[in-house]
Amino acid sequence: MKQDRSVLGVTWLALAALLLLLAPAPASAELRIDITRGKVEPMPIAIPAFAGGGGEEGKVGSDLAQVISADLGSSGLFRPLDPRSFIQNVAAGEGPRFGDWRQISAQALVTGSVQTQGDGRFRVEFRLWDVVAEQQLAGFAYTTTRQNWRRIAHIIADQVYKRITGEDGYFDTRIVYIAESGPAQKRVKRLAMMDQDGANHQYLTDGKALVLTPRFSPSAQEITYLSYASGTPSVYLYNLDTGQNRSVGNVPGMTFAPRFSPDGSRLIFSRSENGATNIYVMGAHGGGMSRLTEGNSIDTTPSYSPDGAKIVFNSDRGGSQQLYVMDSGGGGIKRISFGNGKYGTPVWSPRGDLIAFTKIEGGSFYIGVMRPDGSGERLLTQDFLVEGPTWAPNGRVLMYFSQARGRGPRLYTIDLTGSNQREVTTPGDASDPAWSPLLR
Amino acid sequence: MSAISMMTVEAVERDLAPGTPGTTAREVMPGGIALSATLHVGMLLLIVLGLPSLFHHPPPQEQPIAVALVTIAPETKATHPNPFRPKPEAKPEPPIAAPAPKPEPKPEPPQPVPEPPAAAAPPPLPAPPEPVKPEVKTPPLPPPPPPKPVEAQAPPPPPPRPPEPKPKPEPQRVQHAPRPETAKADPKAFDKLLQNLEDKHPQPAAFDNLLKNLTRQQVAEADEAPPAPHRMAATAPPSSQPKAPLGSRLTASDIDLVREQLRPCFNPPFGAKEKPDLVADIRVVMNRDGTVQQARVDDQGQYASDQIYRAVADSGIRALKNPRCSPLRLPPDRYEVWQSFIFGFSTKDMQ
Numbered sequence: 001m002k003q004d005r006s007v008l009g010v011t012w013l014a015l016a017a018l019l020l021l022l023a024p025a026p027a028s029a030e031l032r033i034d035i036t037r038g039k040v041e042p043m044p045i046a047i048p049a050f051a052g053g054g055g056e057e058g059k060v061g062s063d064l065a066q067v068i069s070a071d072l073g074s075s076g077l078f079r080p081l082d083p084r085s086f087i088q089n090v091a092a093g094e095g096p097r098f099g100d101w102r103q104i105s106a107q108a109l110v111t112g113s114v115q116t117q118g119d120g121r122f123r124v125e126f127r128l129w130d131v132v133a134e135q136q137l138a139g140f141a142y143t144t145t146r147q148n149w150r151r152i153a154h155i156i157a158d159q160v161y162k163r164i165t166g167e168d169g170y171f172d173t174r175i176v177y178i179a180e181s182g183p184a185q186k187r188v189k190r191l192a193m194m195d196q197d198g199a200n201h202q203y204l205t206d207g208k209a210l211v212l213t214p215r216f217s218p219s220a221q222e223i224t225y226l227s228y229a230s231g232t233p234s235v236y237l238y239n240l241d242t243g244q245n246r247s248v249g250n251v252p253g254m255t256f257a258p259r260f261s262p263d264g265s266r267l268i269f270s271r272s273e274n275g276a277t278n279i280y281v282m283g284a285h286g287g288g289m290s291r292l293t294e295g296n297s298i299d300t301t302p303s304y305s306p307d308g309a310k311i312v313f314n315s316d317r318g319g320s321q322q323l324y325v326m327d328s329g330g331g332g333i334k335r336i337s338f339g340n341g342k343y344g345t346p347v348w349s350p351r352g353d354l355i356a357f358t359k360i361e362g363g364s365f366y367i368g369v370m371r372p373d374g375s376g377e378r379l380l381t382q383d384f385l386v387e388g389p390t391w392a393p394n395g396r397v398l399m400y401f402s403q404a405r406g407r408g409p410r411l412y413t414i415d416l417t418g419s420n421q422r423e424v425t426t427p428g429d430a431s432d433p434a435w436s437p438l439l440r
Numbered sequence: 441m442s443a444i445s446m447m448t449v450e451a452v453e454r455d456l457a458p459g460t461p462g463t464t465a466r467e468v469m470p471g472g473i474a475l476s477a478t479l480h481v482g483m484l485l486l487i488v489l490g491l492p493s494l495f496h497h498p499p500p501q502e503q504p505i506a507v508a509l510v511t512i513a514p515e516t517k518a519t520h521p522n523p524f525r526p527k528p529e530a531k532p533e534p535p536i537a538a539p540a541p542k543p544e545p546k547p548e549p550p551q552p553v554p555e556p557p558a559a560a561a562p563p564p565l566p567a568p569p570e571p572v573k574p575e576v577k578t579p580p581l582p583p584p585p586p587p588k589p590v591e592a593q594a595p596p597p598p599p600p601r602p603p604e605p606k607p608k609p610e611p612q613r614v615q616h617a618p619r620p621e622t623a624k625a626d627p628k629a630f631d632k633l634l635q636n637l638e639d640k641h642p643q644p645a646a647f648d649n650l651l652k653n654l655t656r657q658q659v660a661e662a663d664e665a666p667p668a669p670h671r672m673a674a675t676a677p678p679s680s681q682p683k684a685p686l687g688s689r690l691t692a693s694d695i696d697l698v699r700e701q702l703r704p705c706f707n708p709p710f711g712a713k714e715k716p717d718l719v720a721d722i723r724v725v726m727n728r729d730g731t732v733q734q735a736r737v738d739d740q741g742q743y744a745s746d747q748i749y750r751a752v753a754d755s756g757i758r759a760l761k762n763p764r765c766s767p768l769r770l771p772p773d774r775y776e777v778w779q780s781f782i783f784g785f786s787t788k789d790m791q
Contacts, residue, residue, distance in 0.1 A: 031781035033695055034719070035756070036788040038706030077710055107707075107758060132758045133735075165709040166751030353714075396710065417710075 042079035043164060044105050045072060046131075049083070050112035050124070051091040060122065060149050061091070061114045067153035068110060070197060071171040072160060074413075075397070076420030081106055101131045108137075110160060121145055124152050128160050138163045150199055151439070158438070170392035171196060174436040175399065176214045176223050177411060179203060180429040191225060191238065196392075196435070198425040204238060205245070211236075213257055213432055217284070218264040220436040224248070226256045235269050237285070249286040257301045260284065261328075262308045268292075270300040279313055279330075292330035303355075304328065305348045305372070312336070312346040312355050312372070323357060325372060336374030345388055348372070350437075351395035354416075358387045358400075367400050369416065380418040385409070390435045399424065401431040690770070690777055697769050702783075705758070705765035709751040712787045718746075719786040720753035724760060728775050730767030732760045738782065756785035 047069045050061035065083075072078035087100040090111045101109050112126035121143055128138040138159055142152050151172060158169025179192035191211050194201040204223070205211055212233075214225035223238040227247075235248045235258040248258075253273035260267060261281075268281045271291075277298040282289035293299040297317035304311055305328075312325050323337040323346050337343040341361025348355055352372070359366040359379065365386045368379040385403040392399070396416055403409040408429030414421040424433075712718065721738035737743045737753045744750075759765060760783065770778045 031690065031778060032784060033698055033781065034784040034786065034788075035699060035702050035706055035759070036786050037699075037703055037790050038708045038755070038759070038785075038787065039704050040710070040790070041707055043707060102763060107762075130754065130758065132761045132763075133754070137754070162747070164751065164754075165711060166746075166748035167709070167711045415710075 042077055043107050044081055045078045045108040045110065045160075046081045046086060046101055046104065046106040047072075047083075047110045048086055048090050050114050050126070052114040053116070056146075057114045057116055057122075060146075061112070064112065064114065064124065064149060064153045064156070065110075067150060067197070068157045068160070071154060071157035074197070074422055075161065076415055076417075077161070077165060078108075096129055096131075098129075098131050098134045101129075106131050108160070108164060110156070112156070117143065122149060122152075124149070124156075126156050126159075128163055150195065154195070154197075167396060168394040168438070170394045170397060170435075170438070172439050173393060174216075174220065174439065175411070175424070175433050176204075176216060176436070177401075177426070177433040178211060178214065178431045179426065180408060180431060181207075191223070192426075192430075193223075193240075194426070196424075201427060215259045215434045216436040217260045218262060218437055220439055222260075222264075222284075223434075224258040224260060224267060226258065235267065248284075249282055249289060251280075251282075251289065255280075259303055261304050262306050268302045268304065268311065270302070279311070290330075292326070293333070299324075301345050303346055303348045306350055306352045310348075310372070312348055314344045314346060323355070323370075323374070336370070336372070337377075338374060339377055347389055347391060349391050349395040350393055353395065356389040356391060356398055358389065367398065367414070369398075378418070380414050380416070381412075381421060386412075388432050390433050392435050393437045399433045399435055401433060403431075690774065694771060701769055702759050702765050705760075705762040706755060706785060707759070708755045708785070708787050708790070709748065711748055712752050712755075713790055715748055716786065716788045716790075718749060718752060719784045719788075720749055720756055722753060722756045722760065722783045722785060723780070724783060725780045726768070726770070726775075726778055728772065730770050730772075732766065732768075735760050752785055752787070756783060759785070 047065045049058075049065045052058040052061035069080035073080045081104060085104045087103060088094075088097050090096060090109075096109055096111060107130070109129040109131050110126060111129065112124060115123045115125075117123050122145075123141060123143045125141040126139065127136055129135070130137050140156075140159060142155065144152055154172035157171040161167070161169035161171070173196045174193055175196055176191065176193045179190045180187060181190075182188040187210075188207040189210050189212070190207040191204040191214055192201065193204055205227075209227050209229035211228075212226040214223050216223055221240050223240065225236055225238065226233050227236045228234075229236070230247060233254045233256050234251070235255045236245060237248050238245045248267060249255075251271060253271050255269050255271045258267050258269040261284075265284055266281050267284050268279065270277050271280045276296045277300055278294060279292045279299050279302045280289055281292060292302075292311070293313075293315075295317060297315050299313055299315040299317070302311050302313040309328055310325055311328055312323060314321055315324050316322075317324075318335060321342040321344055322335055323343045324333050324335050326333040336355075337357070339359070339361075341359050343357050343359050345358045346355050347357070349369075354369040355372055356367065356369050359368050364382050365384070366379040366382045367386050367389050368377055370377040380398070381400075381402075383402050384405050386400055387402075389398045389400045391397075392413075397413050398416075399411060399413045401409045402412050409431040411424040411426055411430045411433050412421060413424060424430075720743075723736050723738050724732050725734040727733045735757045737757075739749075742749045743753055
């Protein structure tokens with residue numbers, strides 16, 4: 001009998017424990033649903049012509065909208081909607097009727113106006129609206145001279161890009177590159193500059209001397225490049241404000257592949273002397289030159305990390321051309337590329353997270369990126385000849401030049417996904433681009 | 441005693457005598473083989489056919505579990521029309537207050553007026569009158585019935601839909617405005633219906649009273665001022681539908697359904713993929729019809745300071761309010777459960 005009782009007791013205990021286990025969770029736990037996946041697609045955005053009083057104001061209002069649309073569309077992250085589909089005419093001055101914009105699938109709306117002030121300058125106002133949430137996301141006004149309206153458009157595009165993506169924009173920037181013309185035996189190479197969308201194109205040198213590898217200073221007001229003006233390749237500085245063009249430092253031997261330090265105070269470059277090519281640094285306006293690498297190998301195309309603490313360069317010191325990272329004072333050299341093929345023209349991203357490079361493998365050229373420790377190598381594009389990547393200031397887009405068989409080189413952009421590749425229109429053949437920082 | 445035992449022993453020994461080697465081969469073996477063979481066959485049969493069920497248990501009664509269908513497809517649960525249905529619809533009225541917040545963003549416009557880039561421009565730009573203009577213009581936001589001007593402009597748009605369907609695509613506002621009318625109309629219609637029923641089919645007195653009580657009750661409820669969201673849940677009308685078996689919780693399939701529904705509308709910013717650990721929590725208050733009544737970013741501090749966080753949070757709110765993904769397919773009978781909850785938006789599982 002006793003045994004029966006104890007068995008019964010154990011059974012009840014087990015049942016009680018089971019019931020406790022099965023009891024529902026306390027009602028106080030708040031319901032939560034995690035959405036960890038989405039759909040990456042360009043955001044439909046409506047950019048109607050900015051309202052203007054008529055005449056020139058009206059034309060500028062319309063042009064502003066077109067430039068903003070082109071900028072945002074070129075990023076691949078926005079899909080500007082066809083103005084012919086717009087239902088509401090916001091140029092009439094009334095506030096947005098969100099229902100009308102939702103009906104054409106717009107998720108964002110940019111409205112604005114242009115007014116001529118008493119001093120003859122334009123005052124441009126714009127607002128960015130979230131059509132779905134029915135609220136204003138951003139609103140700014142700018143005043144500028146009439147000729148400067150394109151920059152206002154780029155600045156507005158940057159504001160929209162930044163507010164929607166959370167990243168800095170890159171539309172209010174310039175490109176300096178080498179404009180090429182003439183037959184292969186007598187090729188003319190000139191320094192040229194334009195807005196990132198190809199507008200406001202201008203030549204900075206006359207083509208009498210061969211020029212190569214131009215690079216912007218952090219202020220975007222100076223350009224350093226290689227020129228054969230003196231007969232031997234030397235590093236030059238071009239000041240965009242004054243138009244002054246001069247050689248830097250009077251350094252004996254060949255100097256090439258110059259680039260500014262992140263603070264703009266120094267220039268880093270390669271110098272070839274007595275059969276060896278090493279990396280040197282000196283003050284941006286000459287003086288204080290010191291050598292950072294040693295040996296008989298070819299060390300070239302140096303590029304600073306954005307914090308100025310490291311330098312990436314390519315060298316054949318290991319037998320083939322590979323990428324190396326060293327401290328900015330020289331020393332601590334570490335190889336970071338270990339894939340098949342040769343690596344060259346490394347450029348550190350303005351964000352510091354990636355290094356872009358050119359890779360040659362199996363007779364093909366590639367543009368790729370890897371982390372500063374050499375991991376995570378990704379090849380973004382490939383062609384008969386692709387070379388010379390340069391970063392947009394937000395570190396999201398690369399520009400490079402590409403040459404297909406039977407035609408001259410052209411400039412292209414590609415984003416880090418490798419999916420949004422576009423040609424940048426230039427008047428003629430173009431190579432060796434360099435992207436400026438955001439203009440101030 | 442000892443003699444007897446001795447004899448017994450002997451007898452035994454004598455019986456055993458035939459077991460001696462000489463006789464075994466000739467007489468005992470055949471029987472043993474047969475026995476062995478029989479046993480082996482028996483074992484074989486047991487192995488092949490299994491043990492006979494010595495105790496025959498009657499097969500357990502299969503008890504139908506009428507659970508799954510009910511939770512996933514609420515429509516199928518509707519055993520008969522619920523006369524109280526209109527009431528919940530009337531409640532969304534409060535969102536009518538939603539247009540009120542709109543004016544807020546407009547007053548904001550007082551543009552921070554960052555000056556032009558290169559152009560030398562007057563720094564302060566207080567320009568009070570100018571920013572005011574847009575403010576004045578924007579207020580018309582609560583565009584009441586804008587269809588008219590729209591139709592006038594309609595000719596140019598070659599877009600997909602004609603201007604007529606307009607009212608539909610504006611789910612939120614359009615719904616809010618007309619609802620009150622339908623709410624009031626319904627009770628009357630129902631009242632008339634009952635009266636008609638009475639006329640046509642005279643009912644027993646008891647049932648008649650019951651119906652009258654029902655109508656009175658409904659009218660009283662409909663006349664009530666639009667209740668606050670919480671109150672809605674508390675005073676939720678008794679459903680004529682069978683109670684959900686899982687009662688107070690959302691099932692995994694309910695949640696998956698919502699995830700699948702929102703996925704196409706969640707368009708996170710490019711850079712967010714590099715921050716998979718970033719989760720933007722959006723606290724939502726839901727309408728009974730599955731539309732979002734209110735969505736608020738939980739961490740306002742991070743929203744103000746972290747651009748990527750802000751972009752992810754905004755993307756989440758856009759997804760929740762996108763007409764393509766709204767209303768959310770949540771089980772209506774468990775509105776109390778999902779009346780308010782948290783959505784955590786991140787790019788954790790994105791490639």
